[in-house]
Amino acid sequence: MSSAATGPGYIGMVSSIGAADVLTLYEGAKFYSPAVGDASKASLTSWLTGLLDRNGPVALRRADALPPETPCISLCVLGSGAALADLPPAGDEFALAVQRIERLQRVTFGAIYPLAAATVSALAPVAAASQLGLPLLDADGMGRTFALIHHTAMHLAGVSPTPLVAYGATGESVLIDAQSASRGTRLLGANVDPLGGWAALAAYPTTAGVLRRAALPGTVSRLVNVGRLLLERTDPDRLVARLAAIIGCHRVGRGRIVEFEQLSRPTDRTIPAHPSSLVIEESGERGRQLRIELRSEIVAVFADGLLVAGVPDVLCLLDVSRGEIATLDSLEVGDLVDVLVTPADGLWYSAEGLAMVGLASHGINLDHPRRR
Amino acid sequence: MSGQPGDSAYAGVTLRPGRCVAAVIRDATVVPLPRVLHGAIRPAGADEVLGAIAAAAPGDIQAVTIDLSRLLLEAVLHPAGTGRVAVIRIVPRAAMDPRLARSPAELVERLVARRFTVGGGHDLLGNELCPLDTAELARVCAHLRRAGVRGVAIVAPGSQAQPEHERAVADAVQAALPDAHISAATDFGGQGLVAREATVILDCALGAIANRLLNVWEDAIRRSGTGAALRVARGDGGYSTPSRARALPALTLGAADALELCGAAYLHGAQECRVVLPRPGGHVSGDVRHGLAVVRAAELAGIGTALVVPTAVLAPDPGVSQNGEPRWVRDVPVVHASGDPDALACVGAAVSQPTAWIDEVAFIESAEHLERIRREAEERVSAIVMANGAAPGTAYLTEASIVAVPYSPAGTVRIRVRVAGAADGGLRRAHGGVPAEPVAP
Numbered sequence: 001m002s003s004a005a006t007g008p009g010y011i012g013m014v015s016s017i018g019a020a021d022v023l024t025l026y027e028g029a030k031f032y033s034p035a036v037g038d039a040s041k042a043s044l045t046s047w048l049t050g051l052l053d054r055n056g057p058v059a060l061r062r063a064d065a066l067p068p069e070t071p072c073i074s075l076c077v078l079g080s081g082a083a084l085a086d087l088p089p090a091g092d093e094f095a096l097a098v099q100r101i102e103r104l105q106r107v108t109f110g111a112i113y114p115l116a117a118a119t120v121s122a123l124a125p126v127a128a129a130s131q132l133g134l135p136l137l138d139a140d141g142m143g144r145t146f147a148l149i150h151h152t153a154m155h156l157a158g159v160s161p162t163p164l165v166a167y168g169a170t171g172e173s174v175l176i177d178a179q180s181a182s183r184g185t186r187l188l189g190a191n192v193d194p195l196g197g198w199a200a201l202a203a204y205p206t207t208a209g210v211l212r213r214a215a216l217p218g219t220v221s222r223l224v225n226v227g228r229l230l231l232e233r234t235d236p237d238r239l240v241a242r243l244a245a246i247i248g249c250h251r252v253g254r255g256r257i258v259e260f261e262q263l264s265r266p267t268d269r270t271i272p273a274h275p276s277s278l279v280i281e282e283s284g285e286r287g288r289q290l291r292i293e294l295r296s297e298i299v300a301v302f303a304d305g306l307l308v309a310g311v312p313d314v315l316c317l318l319d320v321s322r323g324e325i326a327t328l329d330s331l332e333v334g335d336l337v338d339v340l341v342t343p344a345d346g347l348w349y350s351a352e353g354l355a356m357v358g359l360a361s362h363g364i365n366l367d368h369p370r371r372r
Numbered sequence: 373m374s375g376q377p378g379d380s381a382y383a384g385v386t387l388r389p390g391r392c393v394a395a396v397i398r399d400a401t402v403v404p405l406p407r408v409l410h411g412a413i414r415p416a417g418a419d420e421v422l423g424a425i426a427a428a429a430p431g432d433i434q435a436v437t438i439d440l441s442r443l444l445l446e447a448v449l450h451p452a453g454t455g456r457v458a459v460i461r462i463v464p465r466a467a468m469d470p471r472l473a474r475s476p477a478e479l480v481e482r483l484v485a486r487r488f489t490v491g492g493g494h495d496l497l498g499n500e501l502c503p504l505d506t507a508e509l510a511r512v513c514a515h516l517r518r519a520g521v522r523g524v525a526i527v528a529p530g531s532q533a534q535p536e537h538e539r540a541v542a543d544a545v546q547a548a549l550p551d552a553h554i555s556a557a558t559d560f561g562g563q564g565l566v567a568r569e570a571t572v573i574l575d576c577a578l579g580a581i582a583n584r585l586l587n588v589w590e591d592a593i594r595r596s597g598t599g600a601a602l603r604v605a606r607g608d609g610g611y612s613t614p615s616r617a618r619a620l621p622a623l624t625l626g627a628a629d630a631l632e633l634c635g636a637a638y639l640h641g642a643q644e645c646r647v648v649l650p651r652p653g654g655h656v657s658g659d660v661r662h663g664l665a666v667v668r669a670a671e672l673a674g675i676g677t678a679l680v681v682p683t684a685v686l687a688p689d690p691g692v693s694q695n696g697e698p699r700w701v702r703d704v705p706v707v708h709a710s711g712d713p714d715a716l717a718c719v720g721a722a723v724s725q726p727t728a729w730i731d732e733v734a735f736i737e738s739a740e741h742l743e744r745i746r747r748e749a750e751e752r753v754s755a756i757v758m759a760n761g762a763a764p765g766t767a768y769l770t771e772a773s774i775v776a777v778p779y780s781p782a783g784t785v786r787i788r789v790r791v792a793g794a795a796d797g798g799l800r801r802a803h804g805g806v807p808a809e810p811v812a813p
Contacts (some may be wrong), residue, residue, distance in 0.1 A: 091471075262742050
């Protein structure tokens with residue numbers, strides 16, 4: 001096992017990611033963003049496993065374990081997981097995006113870090129770190145996935161996402177150097193579809209010293225620890241109890257999906273995907289109607305009309321019949337699911353965090369349950 | 373279980389290497405047959421099986437549904453009898469990493485004789501990403517002609533929405549190799565290039581053996597003089613016609629699991645239930661809704677990668693708690709299947725219905741547009757179920773899910789529709805479970 005459950009640092013810290021950890025990482029990453037289905041799972045995990053087999057494990061380092069002047073760059077998959085599954089990477093997009101910023105800034109990066117340590121965006125930085133022979137930082141900018149690339153801890157800390165490069169599977173790339181983070185996001189959004197619906201994004205070039213205060217620490221190790229529990233395919237009751245112990249997860253309710261609604265709230269074009277909803281009839285004596293509001297991720301959960309959870313909480317559905325996390329593009333009427341809620345990193349419940357990624361950003365103007 | 377007036381007899385047959393198992397359902401009752409009949413994949417064996425079926429229900433056999441899936445899976449696991457396949461992947465840029473250039477499933481890759489990349493492809497909504505590289509296509513065709521290739525699998529991104537590049541390549545290959553078996557991913561739809569590629573590779577490799585088997589059984593049915601219709605079980609637990617199965621043999625993969633679930637549910641008179649199946653490595657469970665197996669386009673057991681052919685969703689069964697209650701799923705009856713799995717699959721095949729599904733990505737701009745897209749999808753899948761053997765006017769919607777595609781442009785939706793029907797004079801379900809929502813004609 002290339003990862004250590006205990007060792008120097010703190011309990012749960014992982015010191016490296018090897019081929020044997022790939023499926024664990026994948027499962028944990030799906031918990032923190034269940035948006036992307038498993039259509040590309042086999043090929044992406046095979047690719048990453050092959051890289052780690054050939055090149056050896058990728059070292060996972062805390063930002064404060066590197067010299068503060070070490071140049072670092074973040075990576076993620078920008079755009080749609082469905083598009084990524086249909087147009088798989090050639091394999092060099094992430095490394096080429098990093099190298100293009102290196103040439104522009106005349107630096108040599110000393111570490112990679114995930115822009116969002118969740119879903120396929122948690123795997124891509126490991127692949128690029130392996131290809132480039134660099135360590136991976138055990139930190140990221142979101143601790144989950146938000147809709148826009150400036151919804152990051154780095155942005156709140158004043159780090160610019162630009163210059164950034166989006167490199168497509170078409171072999172084409174876009175370099176953006178914008179006056180503000182929101183302008184960068186907007187310019188980038190216009191280029192994702194022509195690149196095939198997804199792109200390898202390299203952004204937030206900075207230093208390890210800055211990331212000590214500007215990134216969320218321990219978020220890659222956390223994926224491995226959560227992934228281990230999920231892979232045990234244990235009784236959902238026991239799974240939730242174990243997740244509660246390590247990340248504070250709890251279950252809102254269990255029930256069967258009875259309805260989907262599309263365009264269920266007003267749509268603005270600044271955020272990908274349109275608002276949609278699903279309705280769950282809760283099993284058992286409580287028998288509540290659970291209404292789940294979606295916009296790429298689950299953004300709110302209502303029980304009999306009362307808001308019980310919402311972004312920035314990490315919200316996901318556990319498919320009870322299969323004992324695994326249900327991905328949002330593969331849900332079907334009749335599925336039996338547990339609605340799980342996990343607190344996000346504390347930064348997101350601050351006034352500035354909620355202003356950027358809270359319920360109001362999705363047009364739901366209600367106080368967050370954790371702030372009532 | 374009481375019969376329905378006017379019910380006739382229907383047979384299900386599961387083929388395995390060197391043997392087969394058959395069951396007859398007459399008046400909603402299982403008629404015992406000899407458990408194992410030998411040599412059922414040769415003409416004499418098929419005659420023997422059909423003779424036993426006819427003897428069990430003299431003069432009444434309306435249809436025989438055969439399950440090829442275990443034989444075809446065996447052919448994949450031990451590929452001496454399958455043809456090797458040339459794969460043409462149409463993408464804007466060839467994979468730079470060896471793992472991304474091949475199937476992640478070793479079993480699938482063993483069926484591949486040679487791989488080619490031709491520039492081209494579209495995005496999920498059908499916008500061209502790169503023009504088709506016709507010069508490279510001509511070189512590939514010349515190579516295939518020299519090599520005398522017999523099977524060619526073709527896949528391109530976005531071909532579900534815009535099949536133009538796949539069809540151009542298929543046309544060029546057919547012109548170069550008039551006798552080749554060509555499988556194109558656009559014929560299957562579904563999500564993910566790797567899953568679609570694995571599906572067409574299997575489809576192409578299994579074409580010859582599926583054709584041989586169907587010839588044997590069509591001839592045997594003709595010789596039997598029973599006048600029974602021959603049907604072929606699909607991976608989703610429904611059935612199709614021999615001509616559809618011959619054209620798209622991958623649609624039959626995985627049928628045995630779905631049939632086993634349906635057979636067990638039928639014998640327990642349950643339309644909505646969870647079925648626990650014994651397996652050598654421990655019990656697994658799957659769900660039955662409206663009398664049909666719950667299916668998904670996922671990894672088929674034993675293959676090692678996802679396919680776009682929906683098959684039964686089976687998960688390790690967690691057993692019961694200390695007080696004897698099912699551990700995970702408690703809101704539907706739990707049926708514990710017992711006996712020979714092949715015999716259960718035969719029952720499931722005998723009571724199966726014609727089915728069809730589609731799995732597509734579409735773009736909607738308004739609620740009215742969404743409704744139109746949904747109606748058009750239902751009409752398309754209704755036409756497919758009739759091609760699979762449903763009588764006109766019998767198609768009904770069993771599942772329809774429309775979900776927003778995360779992190780895609782607003783309005784992008786994934787549409788999955790599943791429809792079932794009934795054949796003329798078809799067997800009535802044990803408890804009349806035909807849902808009441810007909811598909812618009």
